[in-house]
Amino acid sequence: MRKLDTLLELFQEADPEERLELLLDFVDRLPPLPLEYVPLRDAGLGMVHECQSPVFFLPEVQEGQVRIYADVPREAPIPRAFVALLVEAFNGEPPEAVLEAPEDLLNRLGIAPLLGMQRLRGLTGIYQKLRREIGAKVGLSINPSSNSA
Amino acid sequence: MATYAHPEVLVSTDWVAAHLKDTEHVRIVESDEDVLLYETGHIPNAVKIDWVQDLQDPVIRDYISREQFEELCAARGIANDTLVVFYGDKHNWWACYAFWVFKLLGHERCAIMDGGRQKWIAEGRPLTREVPSFPRTVYRARKPDRSIRTFWKEVMAHVQAGKPLIDVRTPAEYRGELVHMPDYPQEGALRAGHIPGARNVPWSMAVREDGTFKSREELERIYLQDKGLKPDDEVITYCRIGERSSHTWFVLKYLLGFKNVKNYDGSWTEWGNLVGVPIERGDPETKVSDG
Known part of the structure; x- marks a missing residue:
């Protein structure tokens, strides 16, 4: 069982109010950005453009394991919590864990209805960036069928 | 300096700080763009109203009904004569939106805390994660103000x-x-x-x-x-x-x-x-x- 499945179970068993509380936990759990990544962030690299807040999000593959380096301001708790959740779900996992994860993760977590249509876009942008960049790093496409279109 | 046309609808952070315990007559309401911001810390005795979850009808593109508005207010201890003071993130953008919806749905006494969340925090004033609860009221919504x-x-x-x-x-x-x-x-x-x-x-x-x-x-x-x-x-x-x-x-x-x-x-x-x-x-x- 992947770490993501455990988290999915946790969120799916929670009611909407509890889901907000789970997210609040994650706000406090985002690990600090390692010093060597601070210059990258300050140079505006690795930003998620779909987010209104400055979200730095850099997924890497090191020795066959996913490593996410991220920084999100505390004034943007929803993106911060979601990024912390992704870190917890995928850090140390093989890249396949990202590539095989559900495309509609936000719906599966039950976060989408909490946000409404208007606030979903930024989080979708973060998740797509993760899938796209991990896919590119291991030479796999997350959506193979689009090659023939 | 000339004052605003209706200065009574604007209160200062000082005023709010002095009225934190006046929960019988005043209800402080935080309205933010980010649905989790209130939970990370808010003004003591402030309640949360979210523009998606609380003010919009979940199906039709419209605001909540009169009955839903009565329940929203009653559950937060807001009575017909409570002064509701809104504040929030992003220069009170969402606070003004909630203010407008409250006026639309017929609540009379509304105000905005000038400077919003940003100013309150910049002044080093206290935040808490404690969610207050107030005695239920009986709220009778007036006619919507079209x-x-x-x-x-x-x-x-x-x-x-x-x-x-x-x-x-x-x-x-x-x-x-x-x-x-x-x-x-x-x-x-x-x-x-x-x-x-x-x-x-x-x-x-x-x-x-x-x-x-x-x-x-x-x-x-x-x-x-x-x-x-x-x-x-x-x-x-x-x-x-x-x-x-x-x-x-x-x-x-x-x-x-x-x-x-x-x-x-x-x-x-x-x-x-x-x-x-x-x-x-x-x-x-x-x-x-x-x-």
Whole structure:
């Protein structure tokens, strides 16, 4: 069982109010950005453009394991919590864990209805960036069928 | 310095700090864009009202019903005569939206905390994660106040009569280069531009860096001298989904004393998707269609 499945179970068993509380936990759990990544962030690299807040999000593959380096301001708790959740779900996992994860993760977590249509876009942008960049790093496409279109 | 036209609808952070315990007469309400911001820390004794979860009908594109509004208030210990003080993130943008919805649904005593969350935090004032609870009230909603809301058919008549509209979106959205705010692509429309004749005053022109509203003189320079509005004009404000424009609605109605200002909450996501309605593009200075 992947770490993501455990988290999915946790969120799916929670009611909407509890889901907000789970997210609040994650706000406090985002690990600090390692010093060597601070210059990258300050140079505006690795930003998620779909987010209104400055979200730095850099997924890497090191020795066959996913490593996410991220920084999100505390004034943007929803993106911060979601990024912390992704870190917890995928850090140390093989890249396949990202590539095989559900495309509609936000719906599966039950976060989408909490946000409404208007606030979903930024989080979708973060998740797509993760899938796209991990896919590119291991030479796999997350959506193979689009090659023939 | 001249005071605002209705100074009673604006309270300072000092005032709020002095009334934190006056929960029998005052209810502090935080309204933010981020649905989790309140939970990370809020003004002591403040309750949360979320614009998606609490104020919008989950199915129809409209606001909650009269009964739902009564329940919303009763559950938060808001009575008919409670003074509800709104504050929030992003220069009180969402606080003004919640204020407008409360007025629309008939609540009489509403105010905005000038400077919002940003100023409260900058002044080093306390935040808490403790969610307060207050005794339930019996709330009887008054009739909705339709005089502050307008719908597209009325907007069309307004345009045809040559009456003023204020488009509070970014200049790029106004000119028709973008169909949504940079970074909010989900809230798009099929056509870009603005409602014919609308003047562009981005909503953020009305606030200072510290989140407080500009002085009456500064606001008069922007809306009266530069844009040629008159306090007796019937004015319609709009943006993309009606929230930024409720901020400007607040400024015109309460700070400058305009008698007849309506917020068009259908805004560009409705107008820019309506079949066959007239649209203008480009800068107002370069337009030839102004008549």
